[in-house]
Amino acid sequence: MKSSLYLTATVSQGNKIEIQNPNLIEGQTVEIVIIIPQPDIPTPDDNQSISLEQRQAFLKLPLAERRRILENQAETMVSHYQQDSDWQELMVGDIIDY
Incomplete structure (x- = not known):
């Protein structure tokens, strides 16, 4: 049996x-x-920006940890854009209609 400390x-x-x-x-x-x-x-x-201290803390993290955090944020945004199709209407048609 193992004991722990x-x-x-x-x-x-x-x-x-x-x-x-x-x-x-x-x-x-x-x-x-x-x-x-x-x-x-x-x-x-959505309406809050991060502080300078939070940005500096993020930059002090190891590169692998920063990549993991950014990957999680990117996955969150992919699901957001897949659920909300309003942005797709902007991609249809000409930019300027005459």
Whole structure:
């Protein structure tokens, strides 16, 4: 049977994490899972723009995370445009009718 231990650690200089616990035995093999929380970037409402701080937080995210967020937003927009066909009427006919 596996037991679990939940700890919070701070990454120190050199990107190191140190774990000390009296229940650990020297030489014992343990499994470690590291969960790195991502900053929350709220999605703006239709009438709300994001703040400079939110934009900077987004730019500080790893490229893969930014791509994932943008992909989710693009999928949301695809479903929006597929449901709302009013925009398609603008694409019909000449731009200027004489």
